[in-house]
Amino acid sequence: MTPLQFALNHMTTPQLAFADFVALSSRLGCVGIEARNDIARPLFDGMSAADAGKLVSDSGLRLVGLSQVYPFNTWDAEREAAVRSLIDMAKQAGAETISLIPRNDGTGLADGERQQNVRVAMKAILPMLQDADIVALVEPLGFLRSSLRSKAELVDVIADLDSAAQFKLVHDTFHHTLADGGPIFPEHTGIVHISGVVDPSLAVDQMEDEHRVLIDQNDRLGNIDQIQALIEAGYNGLISYECFSPETHAMKDPYSEIKRSFEFMTNRLGRQAAVRVARHKGRKV
Numbered sequence: 001m002t003p004l005q006f007a008l009n010h011m012t013t014p015q016l017a018f019a020d021f022v023a024l025s026s027r028l029g030c031v032g033i034e035a036r037n038d039i040a041r042p043l044f045d046g047m048s049a050a051d052a053g054k055l056v057s058d059s060g061l062r063l064v065g066l067s068q069v070y071p072f073n074t075w076d077a078e079r080e081a082a083v084r085s086l087i088d089m090a091k092q093a094g095a096e097t098i099s100l101i102p103r104n105d106g107t108g109l110a111d112g113e114r115q116q117n118v119r120v121a122m123k124a125i126l127p128m129l130q131d132a133d134i135v136a137l138v139e140p141l142g143f144l145r146s147s148l149r150s151k152a153e154l155v156d157v158i159a160d161l162d163s164a165a166q167f168k169l170v171h172d173t174f175h176h177t178l179a180d181g182g183p184i185f186p187e188h189t190g191i192v193h194i195s196g197v198v199d200p201s202l203a204v205d206q207m208e209d210e211h212r213v214l215i216d217q218n219d220r221l222g223n224i225d226q227i228q229a230l231i232e233a234g235y236n237g238l239i240s241y242e243c244f245s246p247e248t249h250a251m252k253d254p255y256s257e258i259k260r261s262f263e264f265m266t267n268r269l270g271r272q273a274a275v276r277v278a279r280h281k282g283r284k285v
Helices: 018-027 049-058 077-093 113-132 151-160 173-178 223-232 254-281
Strands: 005-009 032-036 062-069 097-100 135-138 167-172 189-194 238-241
Touching (some): 005 018, 018 049, 018 254, 032 238, 049 062, 049 077, 077 097, 077 113, 113 135, 113 151, 113 167, 135 189, 151 167, 189 223, 223 254
Parallel strands (some): 005 032, 032 062, 062 097, 135 167, 167 189
């Protein structure tokens, strides 16, 4: 099996200063990181974008993306300014992508309305991305209150705007589960976000960001099966940890705990790959 390419989202360890987050990611053997403007500390901890980008590259990492503009699909002058600002910051830092998050408050849900809102925003953003030669990652959210739950609807807009080079989707294993699964689109996937839910008392429609923890054998989201399906379908990009749980944020030894989870996923996927090969050859593992 081809080695997994792990990345780390700052949301998983928001208690760490940016420089410490970069150092942790490098020590874990990650390929890249995702920085955020929505945690309880300034983006890059106030470091200039150029200096932050240099720190990342000097640490042997890619600055995979900057998050986020919310809600991108309520298009107005404020959102336009936010997108332009994030693109500018990304270019200064050498980031590969920016992140666009849909409205998630129970409004704009009607069929027809939600697709049109996404299309209007993406049509306006497209020339900005082309001028800057940068990619936007759009993340469908599986919550019932989300105005963009369906990856298929997003792919339809991407195709309609002939914009596959500028827009990629985020396959988030948590949100994929909350949205009742459905088709995957490896050719349109720019990154995979992973997290686990282990609380056995929760129904799927009760799961919230606060329940998203590191993945282990008790995971209820089927992360291993989702990652395996994406790989088998041709996805070979980054798999980035994005945990929101206060329990995860309070980790006393994030290196050991994240490393243990990385090893669990690598071993489980490797085992499944070996079983598939053995079955193909007509023998048991």
